Amino acid sequence: MPALIDIRRRIRSVKSTEQITKAMKMVSASKLRRAQEAMFAARPYARKMIDVLGNMASRATPSVHPLLREGEGNRVALIVVAADKGLCGGFNANIIRAATQFLSTRAVEDVELFVVGRKARDYFRRRPFKIRDEHVGVFQPLKYQTAQEIARRAMAAFTSEEVDHVHLVYNEFKSVIQQRVVTDPLLPVPRSLADPKEPLLDYLYEPDPAEIFREVLPKYVEIRIWHAMLESAAAEHGARMTAMDAATKNAGEAIDRLTLYMNKVRQAAITKEIIEVVSGAGSTA
Numbered sequence: 110m111p112a113l114i115d116i117r118r119r120i121r122s123v124k125s126t127e128q129i130t131k132a133m134k135m136v137s138a139s140k141l142r143r144a145q146e147a148m149f150a151a152r153p154y155a156r157k158m159i160d161v162l163g164n165m166a167s168r169a170t171p172s173v174h175p176l177l178r179e180g181e182g183n184r185v186a187l188i189v190v191a192a193d194k195g196l197c198g199g200f201n202a203n204i205i206r207a208a209t210q211f212l213s214t215r216a217v218e219d220v221e222l223f224v225v226g227r228k229a230r231d232y233f234r235r236r237p238f239k240i241r242d243e244h245v246g247v248f249q250p251l252k253y254q255t256a257q258e259i260a261r262r263a264m265a266a267f268t269s270e271e272v273d274h275v276h277l278v279y280n281e282f283k284s285v286i287q288q289r290v291v292t293d294p295l296l297p298v299p300r301s302l303a304d305p306k307e308p309l310l311d312y313l314y315e316p317d318p319a320e321i322f323r324e325v326l327p328k329y330v331e332i333r334i335w336h337a338m339l340e341s342a343a344a345e346h347g348a349r350m351t352a353m354d355a356a357t358k359n360a361g362e363a364i365d366r367l368t369l370y371m372n373k374v375r376q377a378a379i380t381k382e383i384i385e386v387v388s389g390a391g392s393t394a
Contacts, residue, residue, distance in 0.1 A: 113378070116371040120364060127360035133196065134353035141285070141346035147251075148282060148339040155336040162329050165322075166298055174322040176264065176298050176330070180273025184219045186241065186266055187211060188259065188295065188334065189233070190279035190341045191226035193248055197349035200280060200288065201228040207290040208278050212238065221272060223259060225338065241266065248342055256335035264330055267296045279337040280344040286351050288344040295333060298326055 171177045191204045205228070212220055221241040224230045230243045242262050247255045266272045275296035280288045314321055 113371060113375055116367060116374060120367045120371065123360050123363050123367065127357055127364065130353045130356040130360060134350050134357060137346045137350035137353060141343065141350055144339070144343040144346050145282070148343045151332075151336055151339050155332050158329060158332055162298070162325065165325070169318060169322065171297075173318055174326050175268040176296060176326045177322070179297055180267075180270075182219075182273040183215065184221070184272045184274070185212075185215055186221045186223060186263060186272040186275045188223040188263060188275065188277045188337075189225065189229045190277070190337050191224070191229035192341070192345045193227040193246055194349075195228065196352060197345055198352040200345055200348040201226075203288070203290050204278060204280060205229065205232050207292055208233075211276065211278065211292055221266070223263060225259065225341075248338075248345075251338060251342055253331075253335055256338055257331050260327065260331040260334050263296065263334075264327060277333065277337055279341045280348075281340045282343040282347060285347040288348060291337075293333075295330065298329065 166177065169177060171179060187208060189204065189208045191201050195201065208229075217237050221239050222233055223242045223244075224233055224240055225244045225247065227245045230240070230245055233240055242259070244255060244259060263275050267275055274294065276292060277295045278290065278292045281291045283289050
C-alpha cells in the first residue's frame, strides 16, 4: 500500500496540471474569438472571388495565362497547413494523415512539399519527401504577407514547369468541436469552380482578358492560401480549447479518485493503529 505522502504528491501534481490546462483553455477561447472574426470576414470575399473566377475560367483558354495551363506530368506540389504547437487533439494528426494518404499513390521523386507549421515540418523532415519550402512560426501573428510569399513560390514552381499540379490540404473550421480536413486542387486554376446549378455568366473584358487574368489569377491563389490559413488558425484554437476542456475534466476526475483513495489509505492506517493499541492493551491485561 503506497504511503500517504506519495498520494498527496500525486494529487498536487494533478492539480498543477489541471490549472495549466484550464489556463490554456481560456487562452485558446480568447484567441478563437479573434480568429473566428478574421475567418468569417474573409469567407464572403473568398467565396465570391471563386464564383466570379469560375465563370471567367470556364470560358478562357489555357493560353491566356500560365496558371491555366493543364499539366501533363505527374509531378505534384502539396501545400500542407498544420500548426506550430501540439496539445490540440487530433488536429495535426488528421492533417498529416490526409497528406500522407494523398501522397501514398505517388512516387517520392514526383512530390514536393510546401509545409506551413512546425508540426508538419518536423514530420515530413523525417520522411523521404522533398520539402521545397517551409514556414514555421507564422501564426503568431498571422499575416497576409505570409500567404503572398507561399503563393508566389508555388506559382513560380508551377509556371516554370517544375511541378504539374499544386494541391492544398488544411483544416476547415466547422465548429468549436468539429474540423474538416480539406484537400483541394490549387493549380492549374480549376476550370469548373462555379456552381453547376448556376447559369454561366458572360463578361465584357476591358481592356482585354490577358491583362485581367494577369491581375486576378495571382490574387486568387493568394486568397485561397490566406483563406486556408485563417480557417486552420480558427480550427486549431477550437481543437485546443476542446482538448484542454477534456483534459481539465479528466484531471478533476483523477483528483477525486486519488482523494477517495487517500482517505481509504488513511482510514486503513488509523484502523491498523487502533487494532495495534487494543491488541497491546489486551496482552498486558
